[in-house]
Amino acid sequence: MSAAAASGLSGLSRVPGIRTHGGAVALSLPTVVFLLVLFAIPVLRLMLLSVESGSLAPYEKAFTDELYLGVLFNTFKIALFVTAVSFLLAYPVAYFLTVATPVWRMIGMFCLLMPFWTSILVRTYAWMVILGRRGIVSEALLALGITDAPFSMLHNMPAVMIGMVHVLMPYMVFPVYAVMQRVDPNVMQAAFGLGAPAWRAFFRVYFPLTLPGVLSGATLVFILSMGFFITPALLGGGKVMMIAMLIETYVHEFLDWEFSGALSVALLTFTLVIYALFKRIMKAEQNWS
Amino acid sequence: MTTDADLKLEAATKKFGEVVALDAVYLTVRHGELLTILGPSGSGKTTLLRVVAGFEEPTDGQVFLKGEDITYLPPAKRDIGMVFQNYALFPHMTVAENVSFPLEMRNTPKAEIRKRVEWALGIVELAGYEKRLPKQLSGGQQQRVALARAVVFDPRILLLDEPFGALDRKLREQIQLEVRRLQQKLKLTALFVTHDQEEALIMSDRIAVMNGGRIEQLAEPSEIYERPVNRFVADFIGVSNLFEGRTDSRNGDVVAVRTTDGNLFKVRTPHGVGPGEKVVLLVRPERLHLIDADVPAENRLSGSVREIVYLGESEKVTIGLAGGGDVLVRRHTEAATPLAVGDAVSVGWRADEGHLILDSAGAAA
Numbered sequence: 001m002s003a004a005a006a007s008g009l010s011g012l013s014r015v016p017g018i019r020t021h022g023g024a025v026a027l028s029l030p031t032v033v034f035l036l037v038l039f040a041i042p043v044l045r046l047m048l049l050s051v052e053s054g055s056l057a058p059y060e061k062a063f064t065d066e067l068y069l070g071v072l073f074n075t076f077k078i079a080l081f082v083t084a085v086s087f088l089l090a091y092p093v094a095y096f097l098t099v100a101t102p103v104w105r106m107i108g109m110f111c112l113l114m115p116f117w118t119s120i121l122v123r124t125y126a127w128m129v130i131l132g133r134r135g136i137v138s139e140a141l142l143a144l145g146i147t148d149a150p151f152s153m154l155h156n157m158p159a160v161m162i163g164m165v166h167v168l169m170p171y172m173v174f175p176v177y178a179v180m181q182r183v184d185p186n187v188m189q190a191a192f193g194l195g196a197p198a199w200r201a202f203f204r205v206y207f208p209l210t211l212p213g214v215l216s217g218a219t220l221v222f223i224l225s226m227g228f229f230i231t232p233a234l235l236g237g238g239k240v241m242m243i244a245m246l247i248e249t250y251v252h253e254f255l256d257w258e259f260s261g262a263l264s265v266a267l268l269t270f271t272l273v274i275y276a277l278f279k280r281i282m283k284a285e286q287n288w289s
Numbered sequence: 290m291t292t293d294a295d296l297k298l299e300a301a302t303k304k305f306g307e308v309v310a311l312d313a314v315y316l317t318v319r320h321g322e323l324l325t326i327l328g329p330s331g332s333g334k335t336t337l338l339r340v341v342a343g344f345e346e347p348t349d350g351q352v353f354l355k356g357e358d359i360t361y362l363p364p365a366k367r368d369i370g371m372v373f374q375n376y377a378l379f380p381h382m383t384v385a386e387n388v389s390f391p392l393e394m395r396n397t398p399k400a401e402i403r404k405r406v407e408w409a410l411g412i413v414e415l416a417g418y419e420k421r422l423p424k425q426l427s428g429g430q431q432q433r434v435a436l437a438r439a440v441v442f443d444p445r446i447l448l449l450d451e452p453f454g455a456l457d458r459k460l461r462e463q464i465q466l467e468v469r470r471l472q473q474k475l476k477l478t479a480l481f482v483t484h485d486q487e488e489a490l491i492m493s494d495r496i497a498v499m500n501g502g503r504i505e506q507l508a509e510p511s512e513i514y515e516r517p518v519n520r521f522v523a524d525f526i527g528v529s530n531l532f533e534g535r536t537d538s539r540n541g542d543v544v545a546v547r548t549t550d551g552n553l554f555k556v557r558t559p560h561g562v563g564p565g566e567k568v569v570l571l572v573r574p575e576r577l578h579l580i581d582a583d584v585p586a587e588n589r590l591s592g593s594v595r596e597i598v599y600l601g602e603s604e605k606v607t608i609g610l611a612g613g614g615d616v617l618v619r620r621h622t623e624a625a626t627p628l629a630v631g632d633a634v635s636v637g638w639r640a641d642e643g644h645l646i647l648d649s650a651g652a653a654a
Contacts, residue, residue, distance in 0.1 A: 186377035192364040193342055193371045194438065195394035204390075208381045288381040288422050 043268075050261030058262035068246070072266065075243045078157070078232070079225035082164045083172075086221045087214060089165065090172035094213075097173070098180040112170050120167055124234045127163045128154060131235075155237030163231040168224055172217035179213025212286050219278040226271050243267050293320040295478040296341065296446055300350035303336050303502075310336040312502035313350065318446070319494075323472050323479040327489040328499030329525070337499070338450055338482045343367050354445055365394070370444030372452045376435040378423040384410070384434050385419035391442040409441035412471060429460045436468065440475060447472065447479040453488065465491055486526045490514065498522045514573075516644055523571050523646060530577065530616045532570040533648070536562050543640050546570050550612050554588045556643040567648035574605065574619035576642040579626075579634055586637030590616060594632045608634060 050058050062068050097108050115123060130136045131153040141147045153159055191201035229244040250260040296318040303311035310333045318324045326334040339345040341352060343364035351360045359367055379387050388409050392402045410416050413433035423431055439447055453461045469492050472479050483489055489496050490510045497507040506518045517523040534548035546554050546568055556570055580586055592610040606618045618636055
């Protein structure tokens, strides 16, 4: 490593193209080693567990049993919904940040970043406080006389989605905001000046120009949703099953490492396929930038 | 050229807080003419253009387009073609889509759109580039797409906002002439904004020189150059030799001016100025001639050559005057007697080669 660093540095004074390359390799080495040892190897190990017995039975079970396919489909559905809702909520927020005065932008940024200083667990429990039988929503409606009995809004699909959107929305806001900032205001004025009413200028010019940000935000939110665990586990109360919860159950309760491995591989494959798909759309979409 | 007013500004005023960007401007742009708004940055020229385009609402006053009051009309309803400083092409659309855009927004039938786009790309000589994206074009080509997009829908007026700034010099000169030819061919009424005085002289039917939110002078290019009404215009357009002084005796339309450093110069002027008035005498560098010491001249100065700048077909000679200060002479290089720094020389000019500016007119500048 020191040799690589030395050659990288000696190149610094001479060849501009080479110096960044050699230097970058040397500088990224610690991270590469870290990820290899603590991430890639364990994942590989888990994947190998699923075929160690010498049969593909766990995969057969994972991909044919309706129960597991159902969970996979459910996971996909939740991820899709969460992504869509996050987009609908995040797009106006990103636009607000783009056009706001510096003070408002700072306030907005603060509000978006604040949740990151709190653990997901705490935030999820907060939702339980809000949505539960003795929660704020129920008590408030009771006090207003809108309902006459306390009720729980927990342990169902909407609760899971609310919690997930809350956690994941910032991942949509930031990429969209980054792209919106780069949209030339003159281009929008050109659209208006050339006869476009506001809504047509938006759909024909502004939205297509911000689509790359939406797509990268969607990729992030979707992939993170696919592997979500704590929020659906707590807010779903076992009634909403996602694949990460299934894997956890098989590791913890059935100690079935082979099947967990197979499910993990299924999740990983599915996620990679989705990622490749997004990547493809993005490439086609971004050929103009 | 007819004299119908295509665009009319009446007392157009724009204030940003305490700052007056546009100070009760009256302006008439005639049908088929290219009128240039020329001024330094902060003179209000861009604000004027934005008020006409509808991107800025005037604080006071009115804007008329072909007789219609458009002061509060949104930009989309003004039928104005605009070419922006950085072209502002839609980066995600092809050349053809960019040029179709204004027609699409007017719900023009598809077949008609195809015909118009073909015509517009033809006149800017970009036929065959329909499927390209803006990023695949050179700066000059992008410029022409922007122009095609601005004229394709037969706009009521064409606005050009410093559209040549990003082009290199040679290309800029070529495109300036192209735009001018196109504007004349299509008989488009055009309002053109620039800070480049040379560009303004090349392209315009008339020039409005702006400063501090006001129009200082509105006239044809030659009038602006030869007979600026005040010191600001004289300074801003071209290079000037300016002599401050007071009027002295008068003989017909020739007035003698006593400069502050004691010289007496004669200048022919239509102004009916009395004696003792504060004036500025303007003599353009190409109106000064190097003369032999024994040749009589109406006006004469002597000094020594301080600097020579060679410009190819001409050269600029700075002459340090015996009485202090210096003057600039521009002369053709062919058949000129060679000069060297330090040579003692005399310069002379006729009374009708100078131009008299009443200093009160330039007081605001």
